[in-house]
Amino acid sequence: MRVLSAQQMREVDRRTIEDIGIPGAVLMENAGRGAAARIAARYADVFPGPVLVLAGKGNNGGDGFVIARCLLEQGWQVSTLALAERSAYSGDAALNLEVLLRLSDAVGFACDETQLGSALAAGGNPRLVVDALFGTGLSSAVRGHFAAAIAWLNAQSAAVVAVDIPSGVHADNGCVLGCAVQASLTLTFARPKIGHLVYPGAGLVGALEVVEIGIPAALVEACRPHNLWVDDEAARRLLPPRPAGGHKGTFGHLLVMGGSTGKSGAAALAADGAVRGGAGLVTLGCPAQLHDILEIKLTEPMTVPLPQVDGGLSLQALESLLALSQDKQALALGPGLGQGEETGALVRRLVRDCPLPQVIDADGLNALAGHLEIFSAREPGTTVLTPHPGEMARLAGVAVADVQQDRVAFARAFAEAHGVVLVLKGARSLTATPDGRLYINASGNPGMASGGMGDVLTGLIGAFLAQGVEAGAAAALAVYLHGRAADRLALRLGNAGLAATDLLREIPAARHELS
Ligand SMILES: NC(=O)C1=CN([C@@H]2O[C@H](COP(=O)(O)OP(=O)(O)OC[C@H]3O[C@@H](n4cnc5c(N)ncnc54)[C@H](O)[C@@H]3O)[C@@H](O)[C@H]2O)[C@H](O)CC1
Numbered sequence: 001m002r003v004l005s006a007q008q009m010r011e012v013d014r015r016t017i018e019d020i021g022i023p024g025a026v027l028m029e030n031a032g033r034g035a036a037a038r039i040a041a042r043y044a045d046v047f048p049g050p051v052l053v054l055a056g057k058g059n060n061g062g063d064g065f066v067i068a069r070c071l072l073e074q075g076w077q078v079s080t081l082a083l084a085e086r087s088a089y090s091g092d093a094a095l096n097l098e099v100l101l102r103l104s105d106a107v108g109f110a111c112d113e114t115q116l117g118s119a120l121a122a123g124g125n126p127r128l129v130v131d132a133l134f135g136t137g138l139s140s141a142v143r144g145h146f147a148a149a150i151a152w153l154n155a156q157s158a159a160v161v162a163v164d165i166p167s168g169v170h171a172d173n174g175c176v177l178g179c180a181v182q183a184s185l186t187l188t189f190a191r192p193k194i195g196h197l198v199y200p201g202a203g204l205v206g207a208l209e210v211v212e213i214g215i216p217a218a219l220v221e222a223c224r225p226h227n228l229w230v231d232d233e234a235a236r237r238l239l240p241p242r243p244a245g246g247h248k249g250t251f252g253h254l255l256v257m258g259g260s261t262g263k264s265g266a267a268a269l270a271a272d273g274a275v276r277g278g279a280g281l282v283t284l285g286c287p288a289q290l291h292d293i294l295e296i297k298l299t300e301p302m303t304v305p306l307p308q309v310d311g312g313l314s315l316q317a318l319e320s321l322l323a324l325s326q327d328k329q330a331l332a333l334g335p336g337l338g339q340g341e342e343t344g345a346l347v348r349r350l351v352r353d354c355p356l357p358q359v360i361d362a363d364g365l366n367a368l369a370g371h372l373e374i375f376s377a378r379e380p381g382t383t384v385l386t387p388h389p390g391e392m393a394r395l396a397g398v399a400v401a402d403v404q405q406d407r408v409a410f411a412r413a414f415a416e417a418h419g420v421v422l423v424l425k426g427a428r429s430l431t432a433t434p435d436g437r438l439y440i441n442a443s444g445n446p447g448m449a450s451g452g453m454g455d456v457l458t459g460l461i462g463a464f465l466a467q468g469v470e471a472g473a474a475a476a477l478a479v480y481l482h483g484r485a486a487d488r489l490a491l492r493l494g495n496a497g498l499a500a501t502d503l504l505r506e507i508p509a510a511r512h513e514l515s
């Protein structure tokens, strides 16, 4: 499903009003009336209230005034508290404030913390509160009486309905600006926003429902860059075709480079993950001393022993790997490689000299820390990196907090700066592409936080690259399928400590359910 940033929503609003000619007041009426209908339907047990609408000073507040009016029309007991002076309102919000004032005497104003405290104390205990303080216009940390209102609201036992987005959550990245409302239900307009779907925002929206307000779908589809919520529907469209007449060669040959002493399992999981991702053939290049072990562990993937040093692959393996890559369609490097100096030098040479689409994970990423210039030697958009936040911080030479502060902005900036597809792993993993696309992953669960899961993902991404899927789509699809397989497993086994080996077995069924 298409997802919008705050800026894209403002642009779509603007074009609807200016280019199409639908007045903003009509959009606001549709938004408020649609939201009121959802509230009445979901909270019929609360009827007739009492309901409190907290209205901010912009159009989010304007929506709140329309919601109050519509609920009053249906017999609800509604009081409204505007957190700005009457004269501070303008445009459609002012219009709807004046209308509400003519229809209701339960409209108050609170412009500072003292007035707010008095008004809330006099208002009794509402059973439902409508948060219409801030929407997509929030641009800085919430302070003063707005922050006091949010603190009061979060301390209530009432049901909380957030209009458009929980106030305090930034629509572009899900970040909390100072403080934010914990909603039971969020009613947003036209399409979900990025901030609804990325933590911490995702943890504050409660149930999320989209209310259509009359914005032409064509204007939404015209928004660039693409932000996409990757759920079953989106993943189905990303799946590569599987022609009936296909043969092993049709579905690509992936070369996996991995393994070191004590880490043969990582290489095996990546190779097996690639088989289950649908690669036609898989070859694993591994240190010679692990070859016999991996021959026994693996059945479908082929294995090639390579020169080693100190238990890991040596630089002497470069020529063999470049030769092996000649008849392959993609390269996966990193699982279990170890952090030996020669292995690091080998990774850097391969990333630079092998033109195949690549997915680089784990120790492959560690070898590239401090050598980001290597990516500029590669075709933009043909390299997929799959760091968790710690690996991301090491690779970029920053603190983990810098990565996590605004995951969306960090992922987009790094992908664009280095011409890579970046999978920033975590709850709701993000996939950012050099041309600005953002994929937000809907699948997965905490049971995936165990060793080996990342190796399987590397194999899955490599498999879709080998099948010729464009790197951004390949990464987003693999991340979704990986999490969907884990969700299938968690349905049966719970989500504490799932094993990557068990997840492997779920992948074909998870993929079959998509096709
Ligand atoms: N036609 C439309 O645009 C429609 C908009 N809808 C609703 O409108 C809001 C967006 O409204 P906007 O006026 O742009 O901003 P907000 O109401 O979200 O914010 C109010 C106002 O607050 C100021 N502000 C920003 N940050 C802070 C802060 N930290 N402290 C204090 N004040 C702050 C800023 O000036 C804002 O203008 C959208 O979410 C929808 O709810 C309709 O739904 C559809 C039509």
Ligand SMILES: [K+]
Pocket (backbone or CB within 6 Å): 060, 131, 132, 133, 134, 135, 162, 163, 164, 165, 166, 167
């Ligand atoms: K809100």
